[in-house]
Amino acid sequence: MGRTYFSTFELLLLAVFAALVVVGNVALRLPLKMPGHSGVVWMALLVIARGVVPKLGAASSVGLLSGLLAAFVGVGDKGGLDTLLSYTAAGAGVDLVSGLAPLGLAALGLAPPGALTCAVAGLVGNLAKLGVKVLLELWIGIPTGFLVLGRTYPALTHTVFGLAGGYLGALVLAALRRAGFFAYLAARR
Amino acid sequence: MPRGDVRRLAVVEGSFLRRVDPRTKIALSLAMSAAVTLPLPSLALVAACFAGLLVAAGVARPAAAQLWRGRLWFAVLFLLDWCVVGIAFAVLITLRLALLTSSFMLIFASTTPDELRLAGERLGVPPRLAFAFATAFGSLGLMEREWRGILEAQQARGIGSAPAMQRWWQLRRADLARVTALVVPAIVLATQRAWSIGEAAAARGFESPERRSYRVLRLRAVDHALLAATALVLGVSFLLR
Numbered sequence: 501m502g503r504t505y506f507s508t509f510e511l512l513l514l515a516v517f518a519a520l521v522v523v524g525n526v527a528l529r530l531p532l533k534m535p536g537h538s539g540v541v542w543m544a545l546l547v548i549a550r551g552v553v554p555k556l557g558a559a560s561s562v563g564l565l566s567g568l569l570a571a572f573v574g575v576g577d578k579g580g581l582d583t584l585l586s587y588t589a590a591g592a593g594v595d596l597v598s599g600l601a602p603l604g605l606a607a608l609g610l611a612p613p614g615a616l617t618c619a620v621a622g623l624v625g626n627l628a629k630l631g632v633k634v635l636l637e638l639w640i641g642i643p644t645g646f647l648v649l650g651r652t653y654p655a656l657t658h659t660v661f662g663l664a665g666g667y668l669g670a671l672v673l674a675a676l677r678r679a680g681f682f683a684y685l686a687a688r689r
Numbered sequence: 690m691p692r693g694d695v696r697r698l699a700v701v702e703g704s705f706l707r708r709v710d711p712r713t714k715i716a717l718s719l720a721m722s723a724a725v726t727l728p729l730p731s732l733a734l735v736a737a738c739f740a741g742l743l744v745a746a747g748v749a750r751p752a753a754a755q756l757w758r759g760r761l762w763f764a765v766l767f768l769l770d771w772c773v774v775g776i777a778f779a780v781l782i783t784l785r786l787a788l789l790t791s792s793f794m795l796i797f798a799s800t801t802p803d804e805l806r807l808a809g810e811r812l813g814v815p816p817r818l819a820f821a822f823a824t825a826f827g828s829l830g831l832m833e834r835e836w837r838g839i840l841e842a843q844q845a846r847g848i849g850s851a852p853a854m855q856r857w858w859q860l861r862r863a864d865l866a867r868v869t870a871l872v873v874p875a876i877v878l879a880t881q882r883a884w885s886i887g888e889a890a891a892a893r894g895f896e897s898p899e900r901r902s903y904r905v906l907r908l909r910a911v912d913h914a915l916l917a918a919t920a921l922v923l924g925v926s927f928l929l930r
Binding site for chain 1: 722796817832866883890895
């Protein structure tokens with residue numbers, strides 16, 4: 501069998517992370533009645549998935565798999581397509597920042613990516629999720645004025661919770677590193 | 690933290706869609722999603738045919754439940770469109786939104802994850818990715834139980850329980866640190882789970898190049914009939930434009 505991009509263990513790890521994302525979204529919610537607040541745990545898990553499997557496409561895979569799972573569980577009030585696309589976009593957003601940041605930072609001669617990169621990845625992921633909803637609404641013909649009116653406040657809260665989620669991801673990755681998790685993981689790979 | 694339950698949408702076992710190939714259902718759902726760009730008369734025809742299909746297939750109830758969840762959004766948008774633009778536009782947008790919201794219910798209310806995995810493989814999704822999806826689905830219940838266990842264990846230690854925040858600006862680093870105490874054990878348990886599944890799959894010859902699927906999907910007469918009917922309805926609705 502030829503070499504594959506993700507090892508079987510990595511792929512299964514991403515699959516279990518996808519299950520965690522859905523469970524986290526349904527079963528573990530911060531007591532906040534605000535749009536985008538689910539992004540705290542969600543973006544944290546995507547950032548962690550990208551940190552644990554440091555390959556381009558890791559967060560996107562988690563996003564795609566969790567989108568399919570969420571659609572099967574019936575999460576979301578705008579149907580399966582919206583759920584699938586928004587989950588996938590969140591993963592792709594995290595992947596994009598996590599993939600580009602090291603290149604950009606290296607080009608600028610700055611330190612390797614850390615908590616700030618994770619926070620920005622969470623921000624982009626959470627905004628990508630909102631962006632998909634806006635694009636679908638534009639697609640079905642909802643006037644732009646209504647969208648600007650209705651989506652300005654959610655954009656602000658998605659920004660805050662996305663940043664918080666990304667930062668939470670950085671905190672968890674740091675805690676895992678301190679606990680020797682990555683050495684344990686290296687032995688498993 | 691308030692908690693809900695992770696429950697799968699019930700598959701409507703008596704539905705004739707259970708005998709339909711998942712690839713046909715994917716095609717139907719995509720066609721319905723694409724139809725939202727049609728103008729009102731054509732859209733009304735497509736929506737009426739789609740509603741008829743949902744009723745005939747016995748999946749109207751889950752589709753209605755899905756629409757009911759978004760009732761506030763539908764109502765606000767309808768009223769806003771009616772007041773600002775006009776009733777015809779309000780009906781058009783509401784119909785488009787309803788069709789987009791319910792189109793994928795065809796798949797999710799009548800297909801098991803395993804059938805979707807097989808369809809994915811037939812559509813060219815790498816078998817390993819399809820297997821990962823099936824694994825993720827199978828892990829939902831376990832992950833939920835483990836996550837709840839972690840939550841209760843940490844709360845018993847006085848970690849993880851916090852006064853409810855009312856506003857986002859009350860979200861502090863300490864709150865995130867509290868959530869870290871919940872997420873770290875979940876990550877470790879998830880890793881152990883992935884490792885044991887990987888070992889079990891390898892022991893069963895998952896990576897073998899000789900591996901064959903035990904069930905192969907084939908398009909049957911009902912699939913061809915449904916695809917032809919969809920093409921006919923979409924063709925007529927495009928002519929109505």
